[in-house]
Amino acid sequence: MAQENGLFIYGIVPSDVEPTPEAEGVGSPPGEVTAIRHGELAALVSEVGLEEPLGRPADLTAYERLLDGTAVVAPVLPVRFGTVVTGEDAVEDLLAAHHDRFAAALDEFEDRLQYTVHGRFDEQEFIAGFLAENAAAGALADEVRGRPEVESREQRIRLGEMISQAVELRREAENRDLIDAVGRLVVADAPLPPSNELDAVRVSFLVEGDAEDEFVQAVEDFAERRRDLIRMRLIGPLAPYDFVSAHQLVE
Amino acid sequence: MTVSTTTGQSGSALERTSGGGGGTLADVVETVLDKGVVIDAQVSVAVVGIQLLEINARIVIASVETYLRFAEAVDRLSIVPKDQKGLPDLVGDAAGAATKGKAVSGLGKAAQEISGAVADSLRDRGDDRERERPRRRRDEER
8 A cells, every 4th residue: 555645536436347448537647547356346546645735626637527427428426526445445445335225326328318407596686586576575665776885774784685585585496496397308307506696496307318308498497487597507427426425425 | 607518408497517527516516525435544444534624614694694685676577577598597697796795784884874863763763673683683693
């Protein structure tokens, strides 16, 4: 076992997966990605210096690029970013200790990919709609509009709080509606916490390969119906980051 | 937001962003950080801790700052014609870029210091109960 180097583990794949020579890992210069095999499994790893600080944007991007690129051709279990072990023996021990569990999990992800739908409210559109339908908020808006903050601070805070609560309620409703709208086309769904105060929708889906086109179409239809209110994005295909929590090895 | 990494037919209400780290850094962070199988040291594997740069997963907690920002958006509402698409986004971005940090809070402080007279007149006009409520809420959040 090397003292100054460790192996960064990206993910676990079936043993027949072969990293392409041009696959670039984390670190600077990027490490060469190799597979360490045990039974039906392999771990995708690259060597990193233990003194080297990881977590730069380029490292995160390299990690995601490798896993997402792999996911398109083979099932992959992402291993949490930043996991480094001492050497090949440690990787083999890990695969051996959890062989059946990992293999079963990989079977589950065969030909299945993650897509994340992330929508954000158009602030002006949302607030205009809310003030129009909520008389109390509309009246408060008339009170504060055009007045300096020092003069109307308390009213502003109350109005802002009403808007914030309306966003939250609407977000829950939109997440539910989206899950309803695409539910029959997906294997699983995972609503995610908002990453922005104007988040309108944020849900990850696990989608079967032959349902992909229909799924994308359904999300497009959903987005179309909210065109002015929500800026909708579809991110993917991705490795199943939001669907591996059940396989965590924490006691 | 970079446009170069996203695809999608013009006119579509859905913006497509490919995986593989092709999105913005925020996308990458949100997608991968704190996800994936956790390998515990108990499985006889030596896990070496790696120092992550300060990438704080953004936790969205509604705060007084948020409320005031929403109220500011109400102000903008009155001056921006509703049917003018695109412009509201620009305004929003500009406001975000200014972070409302120094300029705005500096102004607030100056205004607070102007004189006791102003504060007094405000207090006379304001409903005490209303004035207390947000302050208490703010304290609970801290």
